[in-house]
Amino acid sequence: MIMKKHVAVLMGGWSSEREISLLSGQNVAQALKEAGYHVTSLDMDRDVAFRLKEINPDVVFNALHGTPGEDGSIQGMMDLMGICYTHSGMATSAIAIDKVLTKKILTPENIPMPEGVIVSSDSLYQRDPLPRPYVLKPVNEGSSVGVAIIDKNFNDGQPIREDQIGPWQKFEHLLAESFIKGKELTVAVMGDKALGVTELRPSHGFYDYEAKYTDGLTTHICPADIPLDIAEKAMTLACKAHQILGCKGPSRSDFRWDDEAGLEGLFLLEVNTQPGMTPLSLVPEQAKQLGISYQTLCCMIIEEALILSSDNCFNEAEMAGQSG
Known part of the structure; x- marks a missing residue:
């Protein structure tokens, strides 16, 4: 045995x-x-x-x-x-968790992402960095940790106050991005293949950390009820981002889609190299739609890592032999 x-x-x-x-x-x-x-x-x-x-x-x-x-x-x-x-290696992980660095790498490759600017949190108490509505998020946190949407009604249209609870109290600098109205979509990629597209409909507010991991706060529509061309474009962009960044194992690309703008309204928000594997997580859910059980998915992730490791050892041994 x-x-x-x-x-x-x-x-x-x-x-x-x-x-x-x-x-x-x-x-x-x-x-x-x-x-x-x-x-x-x-x-x-x-x-x-x-x-x-x-x-x-x-x-x-x-x-x-x-x-x-x-x-x-x-x-x-x-x-x-x-x-x-x-999962992904050192360089890929360091790049993907940094939203600004990810944007700098992917946007020249014709992957649409929202316009953004780095701002000091102190500056937010004097003026808005972008026209409202806009999004504020930490540069290098995942799972929508510390994300805030500043709309026209926030603080009666006045700048943020220092005593208001938000990511500006915890982080010295934040990424401000133009808010993309419409639908929240996500695409899991495994082995350079997109598993599907899920639409996320929070019961209130937006798809923040609480909505992601609290049962009943978000409805997952899998597969997403969206036009075929939008689904195909989202999957193509997710695979392209996965490959450009050098992701290994599963990744998850999050999108916003302005359904009034058609194909031009689809924007990649970020690529997650360590997607969740909880009962509410999106990668296992999309895999299940393809007939891949949770257990099989876990085994696939392990086996891919072992195969890639063996390939690396073989290549290193071959190079050592050539240099000798």
């Missing part, structure tokens, strides 16, 4: 998305155990390098969300340690 690989599921950490990461990791660990893998669950702390060396897994399933698990830090550490891991 051939033994399955030893998988360490890395979760938790100390980011603002810790609880969601724990939920993702717990679900992944259970699915992999049921699939026959030897699984060790690891709640990341400051001794993570020592603990990974002690565990010595064949592969790490990275179920972390936010920093430092999504920004390239953990990826760089595991690269130095020679550990195989799932």
Whole structure:
């Protein structure tokens, strides 16, 4: 009998998305155990390098969300340690979590994204950086953490007050983007193939962190009830962004679509290299629509990481042989 690989599921950490990461990791660990893998669950702390060396897994399933698990830090550490891991690598992760850097790379490649500008939070108390409505968001946080929409009625049309609760109180600088009215769409990509398009309809407000992870606050329409040409364009753009950024494993691209503007109204907001794997998460939901179970999806992610790791080892050995 051939033994399955030893998988360490890395979760938790100390980011603002810790609880969601724990939920993702717990679900992944259970699915992999049921699939026959030897699984060790690891709640990341400051001794993570020592603990990974002690565990010595064949592969790490990275179920972390936010920093430092999504920004390239953990990826760089595991690269130095020679550990195989799932999802995107160091450079891709560092770029994708930075919304400004992502915009600089993707917009020259004809991927439409909203116009944006970096502003100091202090400047918001004097004037609006863009015509209303506009969106304020942290430069390098995921899952709509700290996102605020400033519309014409906000604060009776006056500049933001220092005592008003919002991301300006927590972050020194923010990205201000033009608000795109219309529908919220998302596309999961796995193995350079788009899985589908989901429309997200929050019961109130917009698709923020609470709406993403609170059962009943958002309706998922999967597949999205949108024209075929819009769905095809969203999937094409998601695959293109995935490839340009060098994503591995699953990624998720989030869009806004102004349905009054047709094809010209579709805009990519961001690419998430560590999409959630909770019961409410979008990647498993889209995979299910294609007949891919949650357990199978987790196994696919593991197997892709192992194959890519083997390919890298083969290439390095071949280069060493040539240089010798």
